[in-house]
Amino acid sequence: MLRRLALAALAGGSLSLAFEPVAVPYVVPLCLAGYALATRGLRVRSGFLVGLVFGVAFYFPHIWWMSESIGWPAWVLLASVEAFFYGLLGGASPVLQRLRAWPAWLAFGWVAMECVRTTWPFSGMPWGRLGFAVVDTPVAPALAWLGTNGVSLLLAGLGFLLARVAVAERGAERLAAGTSLVGLAAVAVAPTFVPWTLPTTGQVDVAAVQGNVPGRGNDVLYDVEQLTRNHVDVTLDLAEQVDAGDAVRPDFVVWPENSTARDPFSDATIYADISRAVEAIGVPVMVGGIVDGGPDHVLNQGIVWDPRTGPGERYAKRHPVAFGEYIPFRDRLPESLVQSGQLARIPRDMLSGTRATPLDVGGVLVADAICFDVGYDDGFEEQVAGGAELLVVQTSNASFIFTDQVEQQFAITRARAIESGRWLVVASTNGIAGIIAPDGSVLDRTERLTQDLVQGTVDLKSGMTPGLRVGTSMGTVAPAITLVGLAWGIILGWRARRRARHDREDGGESVTPSPTAHRPEDVHA
Structure with missing residues (x-):
């Protein structure tokens, strides 16, 4: 034995x-x-x-x-x-x-x-x-x-x-x-x-912003206002380059999960900062934000923010992490446990999203996934079945930025691109943002703990691989x-x-x- x-x-x-x-x-x-x-x-x-x-x-x-x-x-x-x-x-x-x-x-x-x-x-x-x-x-x-x-x-x-x-x-x-x-x-x-290859129906230019996290880089709550301004600043810089003729205007921009870690609909300053950046770049921006879901709950959402009509369609994270984003059986646990250590950082439980259709981002049907969602089988499959032409992952790896989790998740993301036969764009708060081809190859990516941006032209795909x-x-x-x-x-x-x-x-x-x-x-x- x-x-x-x-x-x-x-x-x-x-x-x-x-x-x-x-x-x-x-x-x-x-x-x-x-x-x-x-x-x-x-x-x-x-x-x-x-x-x-x-x-x-x-x-x-x-x-x-x-x-x-x-x-x-x-x-x-x-x-x-x-x-x-x-x-x-x-x-x-x-x-x-x-x-x-x-x-x-x-x-x-x-x-x-x-x-x-x-x-x-x-x-x-x-x-x-x-x-x-x-x-x-x-x-x-x-x-x-x-x-x-x-x-x-x-x-x-x-x-x-x-x-x-x-x-x-x-x-x-x-x-x-x-x-x-x-x-x-x-x-x-x-x-x-x-x-297995899917037919191409068009092309779009996409930019993914990595604004970086203030402080040591492992806590998105360290300076919430500066966190959002970092992403605003990168977007404004891109807008200036576009206006000067030094860069191509993207068809849309992707910000990561937690690019605003405070509800932009209840914080006028953050709302105004986001709107200013979106209006400057002149194209829709997928904003990753924490949104109030009532006194006891929050939602982790990808919000399509249009330069003319403002915030519109949303995707909410489908798979919140137990004891990381919500506390199971909160009411049955000792209050001393709930209010101590890591659990004390979860005053409200995150609700699970249910959206099964892609987002319309400037006329492009986009399948969204937020952070750990990319590891599950249901989200992309349902949205691709609904006509999604491109995949996007909005993620915040700040809590894991000094660990191997970052590279593990990026490898999972590359596997999802191959599985779906589609281009995939990743936006991360401070690593790793990137553009991934349908064969899993990486067109461009950022380094950790940097303020950066990746941009490229990607194909839009139709149909569904048997793998999904x-x-x-x-x-x-x-x-x-x-x-x-x-x-x-x-x-x-x-x-x-x-x-x-x-x-x-x-x-x-x-x-x-x-x-x-x-x-x-x-x-x-």
Whole structure:
């Protein structure tokens, strides 16, 4: 058992290296092979323990940035919750490995686990999904065909087939598993030669502003007025360059999340500053603002601010962060806890947005996402289905500016551009703003802790990649397939126990074998 726990810890820790800041995604199949081997042939309880060790070894270093930014209690709590899901799959793994085609069943189980933990409990946590690790590999174009969840399925299948090769006892079995492994690898890289492309319907010039955060740079509330003025100043500078003929007038401008951290509709000075900047540039500006939602709530919104008609259409963040932007069960928690530490910075809970249609920004249909929204599957898919021609991410990474979270989120954002087949514009308060092409390449980007601007001409796209549909449907399909596999595995275990009892009664075997002790290749599914 100690060897299995050591293997699980090694595999889990190595999986964290697939993501930023190390970003060596080629370790993924090896890590998943280690997960399968470590949990193989165990009872459910032992499998849970081994899977939990894998989850701890992976997720604690993967979101280490939370300990440095939000604090170690939040880091420990969130990482523990996420590690628990890897433990649950570890308990299911021995049951699924009773089936002949167990690498496929277990791969669906892996995707089901990722989908569930992305949405539950509370708002879930999308970080650490395998599909987010491939943006700089030959597998990246598969995102447009299969989506993030589909690519996770491919990578999990490769890893578990590798484990199947390792445990095969006969040459024919090893050959069959090896052939399947090569075939699946070919499927994974095939989109590199036949990339999915969408038709171009037009072009626009877009500018994304990074105004920078006053003070040390990690607190948007340090100087709220100056924070907004920073973004106003960059926009005014651009307007002056346009008027002087030194720059092209963009079709619209994007400001980041928290470019105003105070409600502009209740603060006349901030409202006037924004209006002055918008009127100077003469085109719509997507402003990221915190807006009052009543005495107990706030909204985190992207607001289309027109130079002639003022503020108009809005997108509200769909996935506020639990204990970061709202406090679950606030009324049931001790008041001393709610009013202490990081929680004291959340006097009002953030409401979840429900908009499923794109924003009309100067005649361009734009799919918006605010910060962590980019990690979830629902927002972009629904807005693209509604006709969005371009993607925008408004984000504030100020709380994480000295950590690896910034690069991790930018990699996720690049994956979303590939998955959707669209250009994507990122605006951030102090890093990283950028313009990303549909193949995931970065046309331009800013550095952290700088006041800067990126601008470029991007194509508008129509239609929908299969990746968006496949990726979202996996959230239902993978759990359903996994439940079927578990049910069949349980039935096979029951049959094995019944045969053993009959053997004893007929003078056969004197010892009842463990329901997971038989070789998985001896049963069929």
